[in-house]
Amino acid sequence: MTDRLSLGDFLEKELLDETCDLLSRLIQNKCVNPPGDEIKSIKTISDHLKKYGIEAKIYESNPSRGNLVAKISGSDKNHPGLIFGPSHVDVVPVTKPEEWQVDPFSGELKDNHIWGRGAFDMLFMVATQVQAFIQLKKEGFQPKGDLILFIVADEETGGKFGAKWMLDNHPEEVGLYNKEMFAVTESGGIPFAPNRMIFLHGEKGSMWTCLKFKGTPGHGSYPYGSDNAILKSSEAALKLTDYCDNKMPVDTQYIRNLIKGVGINFILRKLITNKFTLPYMLKILKKTDPQMATVMHSLTRMTISPNVIKGGSKTNIIPAEVLLNLDVRTLPGQDFEYVKFHIRRALGSLADEVEINQLLEEGFFVEGTVSPPESLFVDAMNEAVQKEFPDSKLVPMLSMGGTDARFYRMKNVEAYGFALYDPELKLGEIFSMSHGIDEKIGLKTIDLSLKVFYNLAKGFLV
Ligand SMILES: [Zn+2]
CATH class of the missing domain: 3.40.630.10 (Zn peptidases)
Structure with missing residues (x-):
């Protein structure tokens, strides 16, 4: 044969x-x-x-x-x-x-x-x-x-x-x-x-998450000092994105073989696969090869992308509740406790004002x-x-x-x-x-x- x-x-x-x-x-x-x-x-x-x-x-x-x-x-x-x-x-x-x-x-x-x-x-x-x-x-x-x-x-x-x-x-x-x-x-x-x-x-795992922000309803014509749930969720979206790009713990084990495979030189390889130098390398890559930068970013950490925001009912009412849906993608071994821990850390003082829930009905929730x-x-x-x-x-x-x-x-x-x-x-x-x-x-x-x-x-x- x-x-x-x-x-x-x-x-x-x-x-x-x-x-x-x-x-x-x-x-x-x-x-x-x-x-x-x-x-x-x-x-x-x-x-x-x-x-x-x-x-x-x-x-x-x-x-x-x-x-x-x-x-x-x-x-x-x-x-x-x-x-x-x-x-x-x-x-x-x-x-x-x-x-x-x-x-x-x-x-x-x-x-x-x-x-x-x-x-x-x-x-x-x-x-x-x-x-x-x-x-x-x-x-x-x-x-x-x-x-x-x-x-x-x-x-x-x-x-x-x-x-x-x-x-x-x-x-x-x-x-x-x-x-x-x-x-x-x-x-x-x-x-x-x-x-x-x-x-x-x-x-990667996919752990879609919903953040619920509460505010105090009021009239839109008196906004000064209001407790507006939209402002909190917007601030949260910015904080989460900054955290994801700059402070999220990095694990380079999943890019090591990949980087070796591309055949780039030894020094560059070391710089990309070192968790301390990776953030700088990503910034450079973003300009020279944005697609590769995106891949390297995703493969080295849990990512959070705030993609849906729902809240407010009328233009003249200060909203009492806003839902912010996050597409969270985890590396193998990271569970929902890990997800919640890093969301809270990213939000800092805002963390006390948010309810964090799994989005089971919409997405796939898998490690x-x-x-x-x-x-x-x-x-x-x-x-x-x-x-x-x-x-x-x-x-x-x-x-x-x-x-x-x-x-x-x-x-x-x-x-x-x-x-x-x-x-x-x-x-x-x-x-x-x-x-x-x-x-x-x-x-x-x-x-x-x-x-x-x-x-x-x-x-x-x-
Ligand atoms: Zn298929």
Whole structure:
């Protein structure tokens, strides 16, 4: 058996065509969440697997919300296993279809890309993982560790009917048993610097918080010395921002590998990764490379962004209550006590006038999660990438946003964002694609991801 995807050109093309066809059908199924209706795509995948004699199990968490599991059992009970997924088939809504160059649910092939909502996030990964699984099965692949294909509903609104539900209700079906398992899902293998690709080994927590300020109502025509809740909340917003930028404790462990990966010189590297010199470096970076400054800022601390303010009822009434909503993003290990402590410190004397509450009803309230940036499994991911690009290396990074990987990490299963993007793509180009207008994915990325999943399974499971 070959140790990489070295099929003849014709077969390789046939495999790519089939993957693209599956991807187009998943886009056309229009599993917009809410409401999701993911069962359409789950059935499409199940029928597709059936053509190759693969019986997948479908688990419905709610009418029309389906999840799918297929498995190739390993021969050695002690060998670690691999999970393709949790990979989600739901997509976010399209708000301005008229601004798209194509019908957002056409799944059409144009300019060497498959276009449509979900093409990038993350239906191309679903299609390539399904197809890599089929290819392995077709070849009679006999792994030592289990290979599980795990496709889910409901990532875009929090996983309640998808990955979380499956891990809570059918843990043994999706790899939560007494042996080491590793999951690969969105997003990784993203070109970042020459011969360097990012993979995600963790994600920041998201702890949306509401500050409630009280004032004393009065007439707007006598404002002198008034106890105005809007003034307090405005002062709070300024204080929180200043604290976040200049006084928040800094932890540079999550940027060390990243900085090394960019290949910048030793002295600069030391200055950026030292918590005492980082603030000055951020100020310089803000002028020379503002995007990089933003990333370095976010990856080194808990961030607070005051984004919604609600209060006041009439222009001539001094407001008695104002709500200020904060988007708080924590590093792994920082909990709500940590959040409250730093908000109070930032507010100083204003802290006595505020009620701090979790914004459970609106946001996702989750702690950050992290898997080791270095391990035998990470080596296996590197090897899978190096089969395509021998001089390349993966660089670990934390994600600012949440993915279903966190549900595995919370259950002590290591999970990574991993695929393989066209190395010609620019980082900005890739990130602007997610949830945007004209979402699309290049054939080159589809081809490389298909190969990297196939190679990872063959390298790691034997
Ligand atoms: Zn996604």
